[in-house]
Amino acid sequence: MEYEIVIGLEIHAELKTKTKIFCGCKNEFGEEPNTNCCPVCLGMPGAMPVLNQKALEYAIKAGLAMNCDIAEFSKFDRKNYFYPDTPKAYQISQYDLPLCHDGYIDIELEGTTKRIGIERIHLEEDAGKLIHDASGEGSLIDHNRSGVPLIEIVTRPDIRSPEEARTVFESIKSILEYTDVSDCRMQEGSVRADVNLSVRPKGKGTFGVRTEMKNINSFRAVERACRAEAERQTELLERGLEVVRETRRWDDLKGTSFPMRSKEEAMDYRFFPEPDLLPVVIDRSLIAEIKSSIPELPFDKRRRYTEQYGLPLYDAKLLTESKKISEIFETALEVCKNPKLVSNWIMTDLLRLVNEKGKSILDTALNGRIFGRILLYFDRGEISQASARTLMEVIAETGEEPDSVIDRLSLRVQRDENLVSGVVKTIIRDNPQAVSDYRAGKTKALGFLMGRTMAALKGNGDPEQVRSLLIKELDRTE
Amino acid sequence: MAVGKELLLKIADIAAISIDETEAEDYAKELDSVIGYIEQKLSEIPDDDLEPMEHVLSAQSFFRADEVTNFDRKAELLGSASVTKDGCHFVPSVVDPS
Numbered sequence: 001m002e003y004e005i006v007i008g009l010e011i012h013a014e015l016k017t018k019t020k021i022f023c024g025c026k027n028e029f030g031e032e033p034n035t036n037c038c039p040v041c042l043g044m045p046g047a048m049p050v051l052n053q054k055a056l057e058y059a060i061k062a063g064l065a066m067n068c069d070i071a072e073f074s075k076f077d078r079k080n081y082f083y084p085d086t087p088k089a090y091q092i093s094q095y096d097l098p099l100c101h102d103g104y105i106d107i108e109l110e111g112t113t114k115r116i117g118i119e120r121i122h123l124e125e126d127a128g129k130l131i132h133d134a135s136g137e138g139s140l141i142d143h144n145r146s147g148v149p150l151i152e153i154v155t156r157p158d159i160r161s162p163e164e165a166r167t168v169f170e171s172i173k174s175i176l177e178y179t180d181v182s183d184c185r186m187q188e189g190s191v192r193a194d195v196n197l198s199v200r201p202k203g204k205g206t207f208g209v210r211t212e213m214k215n216i217n218s219f220r221a222v223e224r225a226c227r228a229e230a231e232r233q234t235e236l237l238e239r240g241l242e243v244v245r246e247t248r249r250w251d252d253l254k255g256t257s258f259p260m261r262s263k264e265e266a267m268d269y270r271f272f273p274e275p276d277l278l279p280v281v282i283d284r285s286l287i288a289e290i291k292s293s294i295p296e297l298p299f300d301k302r303r304r305y306t307e308q309y310g311l312p313l314y315d316a317k318l319l320t321e322s323k324k325i326s327e328i329f330e331t332a333l334e335v336c337k338n339p340k341l342v343s344n345w346i347m348t349d350l351l352r353l354v355n356e357k358g359k360s361i362l363d364t365a366l367n368g369r370i371f372g373r374i375l376l377y378f379d380r381g382e383i384s385q386a387s388a389r390t391l392m393e394v395i396a397e398t399g400e401e402p403d404s405v406i407d408r409l410s411l412r413v414q415r416d417e418n419l420v421s422g423v424v425k426t427i428i429r430d431n432p433q434a435v436s437d438y439r440a441g442k443t444k445a446l447g448f449l450m451g452r453t454m455a456a457l458k459g460n461g462d463p464e465q466v467r468s469l470l471i472k473e474l475d476r477t478e
Numbered sequence: 479m480a481v482g483k484e485l486l487l488k489i490a491d492i493a494a495i496s497i498d499e500t501e502a503e504d505y506a507k508e509l510d511s512v513i514g515y516i517e518q519k520l521s522e523i524p525d526d527d528l529e530p531m532e533h534v535l536s537a538q539s540f541f542r543a544d545e546v547t548n549f550d551r552k553a554e555l556l557g558s559a560s561v562t563k564d565g566c567h568f569v570p571s572v573v574d575p576s
Binding site: 017018022024026032033034035036037038042052054055056073080081082084130133136138140142143268275277278279281 | 556
């Protein structure tokens, strides 16, 4: 029998506010444990939470970017659970009146566009971090993360394959990055996904029994977890067994998931309205103001790159994946008006540099404008490809102006005919063997002589010119 | 709503409070009478003409500016925990054995 996979994602993203959601403690990753804590985020009796306006605005911004309706009236609820990462024994979250609801995002996969529903986006606080103690005697808790503002984005079960799940996760991360509401540092766990997955015989109207896998923090892991879980469920069904509704923990190293302890999944959250916080009423004018601050989003950008600049979809996708790269592309394009050339150089040389030297290279003097200038010089034939590469590396290191590096390292293409033909004559005089080979019909010898001439010109010869001068000279002195 | 022993034990379990069978029966009775009293009082209030409400308070939220006001009293805060280790709260192991 053929089975269909049904997936819904819940994506948690930490918001990049300066402070926590309900208190003025710093929202900062990687500090000494328990330094950014106060009675509010530690849940001391009598401490009162007050909502951070910026967190609210960021959540609205994310909602608008994902085409959601923003609730003018919203409230917070207590989600009760007893676990040491949550000192209050409840998490302040939103239950039945989330801030944003009924939105969608468009994704692109293998050339086709698909719309994925966003059921809701709500605001909540993060829990503390549990650190496994090497002694095995217990767990350490760092509450610097307790109370960090989070949004939880819940998609509709519209996703039908592991690849699609990955693309949805990537697209949402990209939107959060473009709207600048989250740092999206995956390796620090600032964006993570829960996967809800079920399988059903193809064509069947109702959903199968689903399982949930929590806290998956990479795109690749989401795709792998979906694939493994779909296989596991399909196998159960094919053997006539039932899928048990449960929460599972994905182990990316082992490439398999395990059921969580029953105690942990037997959660009964007993939601009730948070009495310490008043309902949130949002002014229409605030929503309009936030809406006007949303930049062009990756999906629209991609479309524009293909339509306006005639770029292949592949290029457009790569260039828009990160906001920073798309900014570099657009700025460089203002200087060097050759979209495909700029695109090629970003996809190969710039991204190679990023891989080799780290993302920080994009914060050096090698900005979009300078990168565009280098490409403009190359496009005009004023510098060679090798020189353009050298320029990029040197500027990223020293922060010099392109022209001064070109002068200092003599990188300009040498086209002075007198000078070049002088060099050509010397090469011909100094390499009699190659010359006689050439004349004997061995065309390979021409390549050798070209190489010699280019080397003598320190790589700054114009290959076309060198070639024609060589041939002219060889034919003449025969 | 009657609070039976079973519901009481379930709630105790979720809240990780240890209660034995006899205690559970006593507490269930006590809670029953408290909830019964509230239910009776509620039923005496005419609510036919009341609009449904989302929150008990009719005021609306005010906000805090996103400005750092760090508390900076780590030692004192940690001091209120019963066990600490390496600048952290220390609790019985919660690592999921797999």
